[in-house]
Amino acid sequence: MTTIKYPDGPFSGRPLLALLAVMALMLAAANLRGGLVVVGPLVQEIRDALQISSSGFSMLTTLPLICFGGMSICVPWLTRRCAPQFLAISGLLVISIGAGLRVTESYALVIAGTLLLGLAIALLNVLIPGLVKAFFPRKMGMMTGLYSVTLSLGAGLGVYLAVPLMNHFGSWRYPMVLWALFPLVSLLFWLPMLKAKGVGRPQNPVKVSLWRDGLAWSITFYMGLQSFFFYSMATWLPKMLIDTGLDAGQAGNATAMINLVSIPFNLFVPILAARMGSQRPLAVAIFLLSVIGLGGLWWDAAATPWLWASLIGAGGGGALSLALSFFVLRASNTAQATALSAMAQSIGYLLAAVGPFLLGMLKDLSGTWQLALLLLMMMQLIQFGCGWHAARAINVVPDQDKAGSALQKLKSPNR
Incomplete structure (x- = not known):
C-alpha cells in the first residue's frame, strides 16, 4: 500500500478543539437519516x-x-458566500424546524416540514465530505469511516426507537419530537467550529466546475448506482422474500442484516482507501460481494436469505463508503471536494428515486422478481466499471484549470 502525506489540519496541537470537531461531525451525521426514516414504522398511526x-x-x-x-x-454556490461551519449550523436549525413541523395535524405543514428537512439534509450531505477534508486532512479515511458508520447508526436508531417510544409515551408524535430536539443538542458542538482557522469563507472564492471531467462523472455514476442499489433493496427485499414463502418476521430479520453487516464495511473501507494509491482492489471486492448476493436471490432466495442479505449489505455498505471516500481522495482542496460531492449527490439521489419504481414496474410486467434482479446485476457491472475508473490515483481537474492548461500549451514556444 502507498501512504499519502497530507498537510496539518486547523486543529493541529489543539486536542480539545479536535475532539469537539469529531463530535460535531458525528452528531451532524446522526441527524441526516433518523428524522426521515422514523415515519416508516409509524405509517398507520400517521395516516390515521x-x-x-x-x-x-x-x-x-x-x-x-x-x-x-x-x-x-x-451547495457550492452557498459555500462561496458563507463559511461552511455557518452553513452546517444553519442546516441543523432547519432540520429541527422541519422535523418539528412534521408533528402537527396539518398535512400541508407536514409536507412543508418534509421539504425543509430534505433541503437541510441535502445541504449537510454535500458539506460534510468537504469539512472532513478541511478539518482532518491526515485522518480522512478514519473520519469518513466514522461518518459513514454514524450515518447508518442514525438511520437504525430512527427505525428501532420509533415504536418503543410511541408505546411508552402513548403517541406517534414523541419519536418525531426526538429528531426535532436532537439537532439543537448537536449545535452545542458546532458553535466552537466557527473559530477553526482556514476553514471559513474563502477570500477570493472561485467557482469550481467539474461537469466536463471524466473522473468526476465516474464518481458521480458510482455514487448514483450504489444509491439506486441500496434504495431498491431497502424497498423491495422484504417483499421478494415474502413472495418466496417466508413470513413477515423472517423477511424482516433477513433484511435487517443489510444494515447490520454494512457497519464494519462503513468503517474500514474508507480507512483502507485512504492508505491505498489505487482503490481498485476495493472496487473488485465490493462488486463480487454485491453480485454474489444478488445471484443468490435470483437462484434461490429462500435457501439462505440471511446470507444473501448479508452479502448485499457488505457490498452496499462498502460501495457507499468508497463513494464518500472518492469525494475527499480525488479532490485537491475543500472547494473541489464540495463541488464533487454536490455533483455526485445531485445526480445520485435522482437515480436513487428511480430505482424502487423501476423494480416495481418490472415485477408488475413480468409477475416475478427475476427481471428486476437481472437489472440490478447489470447495474452492478456498470457501477464496477465506474468504480474501476474512479479508483485511479489521480485528482479531478476543474474546467477552469483545463482551460488554463490548454492556453499554456498554445503559448508554449515548443509548439
Whole structure:
C-alpha cells in the first residue's frame, strides 16, 4: 500500500478543539437519516392522524430524495458566500424546524416540514465530505469511516426507537419530537467550529466546475448506482422474500442484516482507501460481494436469505463508503471536494428515486422478481466499471484549470 502525506489540519496541537470537531461531525451525521426514516414504522398511526392515503403518505419518503437531488447542486454556490461551519449550523436549525413541523395535524405543514428537512439534509450531505477534508486532512479515511458508520447508526436508531417510544409515551408524535430536539443538542458542538482557522469563507472564492471531467462523472455514476442499489433493496427485499414463502418476521430479520453487516464495511473501507494509491482492489471486492448476493436471490432466495442479505449489505455498505471516500481522495482542496460531492449527490439521489419504481414496474410486467434482479446485476457491472475508473490515483481537474492548461500549451514556444 502507498501512504499519502497530507498537510496539518486547523486543529493541529489543539486536542480539545479536535475532539469537539469529531463530535460535531458525528452528531451532524446522526441527524441526516433518523428524522426521515422514523415515519416508516409509524405509517398507520400517521395516516390515521392526518387522514391521508397511501400515495399521500409516500410523499413523506419520496419528497426528501427529490430535495437531495435539487438542493445538492446549489451547495457550492452557498459555500462561496458563507463559511461552511455557518452553513452546517444553519442546516441543523432547519432540520429541527422541519422535523418539528412534521408533528402537527396539518398535512400541508407536514409536507412543508418534509421539504425543509430534505433541503437541510441535502445541504449537510454535500458539506460534510468537504469539512472532513478541511478539518482532518491526515485522518480522512478514519473520519469518513466514522461518518459513514454514524450515518447508518442514525438511520437504525430512527427505525428501532420509533415504536418503543410511541408505546411508552402513548403517541406517534414523541419519536418525531426526538429528531426535532436532537439537532439543537448537536449545535452545542458546532458553535466552537466557527473559530477553526482556514476553514471559513474563502477570500477570493472561485467557482469550481467539474461537469466536463471524466473522473468526476465516474464518481458521480458510482455514487448514483450504489444509491439506486441500496434504495431498491431497502424497498423491495422484504417483499421478494415474502413472495418466496417466508413470513413477515423472517423477511424482516433477513433484511435487517443489510444494515447490520454494512457497519464494519462503513468503517474500514474508507480507512483502507485512504492508505491505498489505487482503490481498485476495493472496487473488485465490493462488486463480487454485491453480485454474489444478488445471484443468490435470483437462484434461490429462500435457501439462505440471511446470507444473501448479508452479502448485499457488505457490498452496499462498502460501495457507499468508497463513494464518500472518492469525494475527499480525488479532490485537491475543500472547494473541489464540495463541488464533487454536490455533483455526485445531485445526480445520485435522482437515480436513487428511480430505482424502487423501476423494480416495481418490472415485477408488475413480468409477475416475478427475476427481471428486476437481472437489472440490478447489470447495474452492478456498470457501477464496477465506474468504480474501476474512479479508483485511479489521480485528482479531478476543474474546467477552469483545463482551460488554463490548454492556453499554456498554445503559448508554449515548443509548439
